[in-house]
Every structure is written in C-alpha cells, then in structure tokens.
Amino acid sequence: MEPPRTDPALIERLRADLESARYDVEHLAEAFGPMAVAALERENRLPALLAARRSEDPAATLARLLTLGDEVPHALAEAALPSLRVAGATRLGLVVSDGERVRAAVDLRPIDIGGRAWWLTSDQDSTTTSRPVEPDHVLGLGGASRTLAELTVRGPVSRALDLGTGCGVQALALASHTGSVTATDISARALAYARFNAALNGTEIDWREGSMLEPVAGEQFDLVVSNPPFVITPRSGELETYTYRDGGRSGDDLVRDLITSVSSVLAPGGLVQLLGNWEIRRGQKWTERVRAWLDASGLDGWVIQREVLDPAHYAETWLRDGGISVDRDRPEWEAAAEAWLADFEDRRVAGIGFGYVVLRKPWAAGGTRTHRLEELDGPVGPALGERVAESLRVMDLLAGLDDDAVLDLAPVVAADVTEERHHLPGEPDPSVILLRQGGGLGRVVRADTLLAAVVGACDGDLTLGQITGGVAVLLDAPVGDVRASVLPAVRDLLVDGQLTLPGPVTVSA
Ligand SMILES: C[S@@+](CC[C@H](N)C(=O)[O-])C[C@H]1O[C@@H](n2cnc3c(N)ncnc32)[C@H](O)[C@@H]1O
Numbered sequence: 001m002e003p004p005r006t007d008p009a010l011i012e013r014l015r016a017d018l019e020s021a022r023y024d025v026e027h028l029a030e031a032f033g034p035m036a037v038a039a040l041e042r043e044n045r046l047p048a049l050l051a052a053r054r055s056e057d058p059a060a061t062l063a064r065l066l067t068l069g070d071e072v073p074h075a076l077a078e079a080a081l082p083s084l085r086v087a088g089a090t091r092l093g094l095v096v097s098d099g100e101r102v103r104a105a106v107d108l109r110p111i112d113i114g115g116r117a118w119w120l121t122s123d124q125d126s127t128t129t130s131r132p133v134e135p136d137h138v139l140g141l142g143g144a145s146r147t148l149a150e151l152t153v154r155g156p157v158s159r160a161l162d163l164g165t166g167c168g169v170q171a172l173a174l175a176s177h178t179g180s181v182t183a184t185d186i187s188a189r190a191l192a193y194a195r196f197n198a199a200l201n202g203t204e205i206d207w208r209e210g211s212m213l214e215p216v217a218g219e220q221f222d223l224v225v226s227n228p229p230f231v232i233t234p235r236s237g238e239l240e241t242y243t244y245r246d247g248g249r250s251g252d253d254l255v256r257d258l259i260t261s262v263s264s265v266l267a268p269g270g271l272v273q274l275l276g277n278w279e280i281r282r283g284q285k286w287t288e289r290v291r292a293w294l295d296a297s298g299l300d301g302w303v304i305q306r307e308v309l310d311p312a313h314y315a316e317t318w319l320r321d322g323g324i325s326v327d328r329d330r331p332e333w334e335a336a337a338e339a340w341l342a343d344f345e346d347r348r349v350a351g352i353g354f355g356y357v358v359l360r361k362p363w364a365a366g367g368t369r370t371h372r373l374e375e376l377d378g379p380v381g382p383a384l385g386e387r388v389a390e391s392l393r394v395m396d397l398l399a400g401l402d403d404d405a406v407l408d409l410a411p412v413v414a415a416d417v418t419e420e421r422h423h424l425p426g427e428p429d430p431s432v433i434l435l436r437q438g439g440g441l442g443r444v445v446r447a448d449t450l451l452a453a454v455v456g457a458c459d460g461d462l463t464l465g466q467i468t469g470g471v472a473v474l475l476d477a478p479v480g481d482v483r484a485s486v487l488p489a490v491r492d493l494l495v496d497g498q499l500t501l502p503g504p505v506t507v508s509a
Contacts, residue, residue: 001105003138003192004093004121011199013084014092015119021058021080024110024117031060043127045069065095066108069128077102092196094121106193111141113149114173118201121193122167126323132240133323138190139166139244148227148275149173150382151356153389157222161265163212163258163274164228166244168194168205175203178223182206184215187243212247212258213265220267226274230255231318232352234343239336242322251347252278260296263361272299272359273388279344280308280351287373290353294371297359302372302391304441305355314352315340358388370399381416381439387497394495403487407468411490411499412460416440419452440497445489450475454486455493460502464490 017023029037036047045068052064061080064070074097077086086102089095095102107128108121122140126133139145148170158179162171165183167190174181175198183205185191191207198205208215212228229247233239247254255276262272278293280286286305294301309317315337319326326333344352362369381387398406416438421430433452435445447455450471457467468486472479493499 001123001134002093003189004106004196005091006192006195006199007092008199010084010088010092011196013088014081014094015200015202016083017058017081018062018110018119020082021062023059023062023119025112027059028063028110031055031057031063045127063109065102066104066106067128069104069107069124071101071103074100074102107140109140111169113141113146113169114152114154114176116173116176118169118172119197120167120169120172121197121200123193129323131323132329133242135240135242136187136189137242137244138187138193141169144227144275145169147356148225148273150384151388152225152273153223153271153385153392155389159219159221159267160223160225161216161221163216163224163226165194165207166190166227168197170225170227171205172197172201172203174223174225175205180204180206182208182216182219182221184208184210184212186211186247190243212254213261216265219265220270221265222267222270224262224266224270224272224274226258226272228254228258228274228276230275230277232277232279232314232343233318234339236339236343238339240322245318245321251349252276256293259293259301259357259359262359263298266299266359266361268361268363270361271392272357274357276355276357278353278355279347279349280353282348282350286351286353291371291373294359294369294373298369299359299361300370301360302358303355303374305353305373305375306377307354308351309354310351311341311344311349312337314344358392360392370395376441376443378442378444380442381437383439384441387440390497391495394497394501398491398494403483406487406491407465407483408463409494409501410460410463411458411494411501413455413458414498414500417455417498419447419456435493435498437496437498443496443498445493445496445498447489448485450477450482451486451489454482454490455499458499 032048032051036051039047049068049070052060058080061072061076065072065077081089086097090097094106094108096105106121107124108119111118111120120141123138154177156177160174160178160181162174162183165171165185168183171181171183188209191209195207229245231245232251233241233246235250278290290303319333319336324333418436420434420436422432424431433447435447437443453471454467468483469479472482
C-alpha cells in the first residue's frame with residue numbers, strides 16, 4: 001500500500017474537516033463512552049465500533065472509518081468530510097471507495113502526547129486488518145512510542161534529533177519545545193508518512209533518510225530521542241523481518257552501537273533518551289553487559305530495566321506484535337519461534353531485558369562518569385519526563401556536595417511517599433519497612449529503622465545534621481555511624497524525589 005501523499009491544499013481541507021468534527025481524543029471518549037474506551041485499550045474494537053455505527057456524530061464516523069477499519073456508506077463519509085470530500089481523501093491516499101462504500105487505506109487517529117493534541121497517520125495494524133503486518137509496516141503510536149514520549153524531558157532546547165522517526169510521532173512532540181527538530185529513518189515509506197503528519201499538524205521538521213547516525217554525522221544536538229528498531233531477531237533468514245522493529249543486526253548489537261556512538265552527535269550537556277533490549281547471557285548479570293556499553297559511551301548513564309522476558313516469552317511477544325497468530329498461522333508461528341529459540345541458544349541467552357536509557361554528555365571533557373543501573377518493574381506515575389529532569393538536576397546538585405554539605409540540607413518527605421511496616425505475627429518490631437513512592441518512578445525502598453527514623457523526621461526545617469544527631473542520641477548510637485549508614489540512601493531518596501528540597505539550596509562554605 002502506498003503511503004499518503006503530501007498535497008498541501010488537500011491536507012488543508014482535511015485539517016478543516018478534522019477540526020470541525022472535533023476529531024480529538026476527548027470528544028471521541030465522550031462519543032464512545034468509558035466501556036468502549038477501556039475495551040480499545042485491550043485491543044477490543046467492538047464496543048467502539050457499535051457505538052460509532054449508532055452515532056451520527058461526524059467524529060464517530062471518522063473514527064469508524066479511519067481508526068476502527070470499518071467500511072462506511074459513501075454518503076456518510078461525504079458528510080463527515082464536507083470540505084475534502086471522499087474524492088480528496090482518495091487523492092491523498094487515505095481511503096478507497098467503490099462509489100457505494102468507503103474504507104480506509106491508512107490509520108488516521110487523534111492522539112495526546114507531549115502535552116498536546118495531534119493527528120497521526122500510519123499503516124493500519126493487525127488488530128484492524130486481522131492480517132500479519134507487511135515487512136515495510138509503518139508503526140503508529142505503540143506502547144513503546146508512548147513510553148518514550150512520556151519519558152522525554154520536555155524542557156526548551158535548541159536542536160533535537162529523533163532517530164528512527166517512523167511516522168514522526170516523537171518528532172512532532174519534540175517540535176513543541178525545541179528550536180528545531182531533525183528526524184531520520186532508513187525507510188522512505190516511513191518518512192512519507194512522517195512528512196504527511198508534519199504537514200497535517202502544521203509542523204516544520206528536517207527529515208533525513210539513512211541508517212542510524214549516518215544522516216547526521218558531524219552535527220550536534222542538545223536532545224536525542226530514539227525508539228530504535230531494537231527487537232532482537234534471528235538472522236537465519238527463515239523469518240520475515242520488519243523494518244519498524246528490526247535494524248538488521250545480530251542480537252542486541254544495534255542498541256549497543258547506538259549507546260556507544262551517540263556521543264558523536266551530542267552537544268556538551270546534551271541528553272539522550274532511548275528504549276532498548278539487551279541480552280542477559282547465562283551466568284551474567286544484566287548490569288555487566290549494559291555497564292560495559294555505558295563505559296564505552298563516554299557519557300553519564302542511567303539505565304532502568306523495566307522487564308525481563310525469557311526467550312520463549314520474547315518470541316511469543318514479537319510474533320503476536322507482527323500479527324502472526326498461533327491459532328491462525330501455526331506452521332509459520334512454530335518455525336519462527338524455533339528460529340528465535342535457536343538464535344538465543346547460540347549466544348547462551350537466558351533472558352532479554354527491556355528498559356529506559358538516559359545518557360548525558362558532560363559539559364567538560366575529563367572527570368569520571370556516573371553510571372546508575374537499576375531495576376524497576378512496578379507501575380510508573382504520569383509526567384515521567386518531569387521526574388527524570390528533576391532527578392538529573394538533583395544528581396548534578398549532589399555531585400557537587402560532600403557529605404558535610406548534604407548534612408546542611410533540610411529536605412522534606414514528598415507528599416506521595418508512604419511508609420509500610422510489616423510485622424511477623426506477635427513481633428513488636430517490624431521485620432520489613434518499605435518507603436513507597438506514589439508517583440514518579442513508583443520506587444519502593446527497603447529501609448532499616450535508622451533510615452526510617454531519619455526520613456520520618458524530614459520536615460523541611462530540621463537539617464539532616466540535626467536529624468541524624470537526634471536519632472543517634474535517641475538510639476544511643478555513634479553519630480558518625482548513623483550518618484555513614486544513612487547518607488548514601490538519603491542521596492538516592494533525594495535523586496528519586498522521595499525527599500525533596502524546599503526552596504533554593506544554599507551550601508555553607
Ligand atoms: C520502533 S520504530 C519507532 C517509530 C517511532 N519513532 C516511535 O517512537 O513510534 C523504529 C523505526 O526505526 C526505523 N529503522 C529501522 N532500521 C533503521 C536504521 N538502520 N536506521 C534508522 N532507522 C531505522 C524503522 O523504519 C522505524 O520507523
């Protein structure tokens with residue numbers, strides 16, 4: 001299927017129709033109702049489809065046609081597109097009509113990301129078509145795309161890069177807070193969608209076709225985001241490959257190479273945010289492999305492993321993602337799953353980690369790089385990008401403070417932190433104390449009695465020096481021991497936002 005055509009005059013009419021129909025997330029949620037919205041999140045289109053068929057609202061007709069994959073009577077489609085008309089939509093390559101019925105050739109839906117509403121055009125996915133996707137499939141807003149968009153720090157910067165832009169979703173969101181956006185992709189087809197989306201949303205982006213960093217070699221960016229084609233795929237040749245998720249490399253080489261070479265396009269102080277998979281080889285911790293990549297990157301690095309799948313689960317996940325069903329396509333499914341298992345076995349892979357990678361280029365050369373690698377598998381709160389930005393700010397602040405200076409700080413416990421105490425039946429003292437963060441990265445920290453006492457006293461008035469002094473007296477423990485025991489954990493709690501610093505921080509000389 002051809003990607004849509006970027007015809008400015010017709011796109012102008014399309015935009016007018018989408019606007020006048022109120023083809024937006026909020027309006028469609030009202031039109032369909034909460035049950036249909038919840039069902040759509042589980043990839044069940046039926047309740048939304050039934051609601052759309054009953055409705056005379058033009059937005060519901062547009063959703064029926066352009067996101068739910070339903071055929072719509074010609075007259076109804078004409079009424080929902082009064083300016084563009086079905087003929088204009090056909091010329092743009094959005095729909096196909098036989099004069100009686102109209103059906104979509106693409107998916108065009110409203111989305112909310114990066115704090116703004118957009119319209120996003122992409123290929124229809126397999127839940128809409130009930131067919132496996134094509135090798136040159138152009139992805140819409142998937143779960144990983146949304147995760148990266150939420151993770152992205154949305155502060156104003158001068159130049160941003162979206163590497164592997166696909167239909168341009170990250171590039172669009174970047175355009176609302178950066179001076180200029182460059183976006184790359186190896187797929188000319190994906191870039192055609194991306195150009196169409198930029199025109200439809202009235203956004204200027206510098207598009208470049210080519211592989212990985214090649215199209216931007218020698219340039220410098222303040223922010224690089226990427227949801228790269230990180231899916232580990234057997235190279236045995238038996239398996240269909242998909243450009244949208246497979247960069248054609250063996251194992252996790254593509255993610256390694258991106259992490260270790262992205263510094264070449266980063267301005268001093270520049271930030272990289274990407275998603276990735278990494279192999280966990282038998283007998284190795286995931287951190288060993290990923291820490292070696294960070295060491296080779298020359299950048300400060302923060303990696304959060306969110307999930308680990310074993311090889312069989314990994315193969316199932318990506319077969320399902322490509323629309324290959326064990327029930328409908330059993331021989332193909334089994335051959336592919338076998339190829340996947342053999343490929344992982346060749347490299348003694350026990351698990352595949354998925355996570356977030358945040359890298360920063362130091363302002364000046366030299367010095368030691370800080371690397372933080374951790375596992376967080378619980379639910380995360382909204383506004384993750386703001387949380388990441390604040391954590392990076394506090395990391396910088398604390399890097400310049402020795403322990404005496406930290407003792408001068410007067411933090412306060414964040415409002416979303418609760419303490420849980422677990423007692424063995426009949427025991428007066430807790431066997432486990434947990435500090436649970438409600439928002440942000442949803443961190444749960446196991447605390448001993450000392451740390452719990454110190455955190456409990458953080459009211460924003462008392463300094464950590466006063467608090468640790470008081471706790472030492474109370475527990476009849478040497479104050480030096482109390483401070484040595486709690487300060488590393490207090491630094492982490494400050495970085496993660498479980499302790500916050502009210503007002504500007506003043507550091508005594
Ligand atoms: C997972 S999609 C991400 C799309 C979009 N940025 C998002 O967040 O949803 C990965 C994109 O990388 C592109 N790609 C695949 N191999 C590439 C390569 N070697 N260099 C650059 N882009 C590549 C694919 O065409 C696809 O559009």
